[in-house]
Each structure stands twice: as C-alpha cells, then as structure tokens.
Amino acid sequence: MSDHKDIMLDETDDLMISGGDFFVGESLTQETGIILRLNQGDLKSDPILGPNLIQLEHGVESESDFVERVRIHLKRDNKNYNAVKSRINMNFKKQ
Template sequence: MKDITVTTEYDLEVVGGDFVTNESTAQHVEFLLLSKQGEWKESPITGCNIQQAQNGSITRALDRHIRIQLEADGFSAEVLQITEKGINVKGKYKQ
C-alpha cells in the first residue's frame, strides 16, 4: 500500500514542499497497534492500545484483539507473534 509517510518522530515527511509517499503497510499496522480506541474520529472502535499491555501478561485475549483489529482494517495477517521482546506481524492488505 502506498500512502503519505511519516518520520521516526511521527512528523509528516516533506521533501521540496511536497508530502512523501512510499510503501506504508508497516506504518499503518504500527499506527493501529499504538492507537487507543476512541482516537480515530471516523472509526471510534479502531485501535489496539498496545501500551496498556506493556509490562503485562501476554494472553490469548490480547492476540485475539489484535487479530480482530487488523482484520477489521483489511489486513490479512499471515504471522502474528507476541513475545516479551515485541510483536512480529507479517501479512498484507486485501486489494
């Protein structure tokens, strides 16, 4: 998926006065994981609120919640691994 991209500090990437567009699938998944429900005006139930799970237990409920949110966003997850070191997600958006 191609979209407007942001920097590592979450600022819009601008070059020569224009927004930069690049492959943005990883960025979309990251935003979905970091978002809290209620932060997206157009879709108030979107968001995984992964920070809430930080330093907590990794449960099947967390795995299920992430899978449901990804699927609702149109992302087909081939791999979803949640460990103490982080989250590994591989897949693609449905065309």
C-alpha cells in the first residue's frame, strides 16, 4: 500500500496541533477507523460509503458477513482489507 500521510486527529477526533501547526502522520489506521464508524448517508461526497456496522451488532449475521461488509466498504475507499485487517480490532460476539 502507498504511504498514507494526512492531518492527524486525537482520540476525540479533534485536530492534533504540534508547534502551532497541524500534526501530520501515518493515517491509514485513522482513515480505516473513520470509514468503519460511518453509516451510509453520513458523507455527502459519497453517501454509499459506510458499512452500518451497528445494524450487525444485534442481527443474525455471521462473522463472515461482518468481515465481508467491512471488506466492501474499505475497497470502496481504495483500501485493501488484507493489508489493514491486523489494525482492526473486531470483537465479533454471536448472541
């Protein structure tokens, strides 16, 4: 994957400032996390992007359904699931 550099956000999604300027760093994990929190319709520029993972939390879908939804939405943003899956903490619990 290419080198992902962008303006970084802190744990509350506020801009990180360093020395009076925006802090820039490796952003692949940050970008992936933002995508996984989206619901469809959240982004005006791409209203289809957003895996709606909260729907799966109480549904009857399997872990493979969950992973496939993540894979599809990461691919929509040109991210390879296999390259980032070690950075994703998915605690799939079947009820």
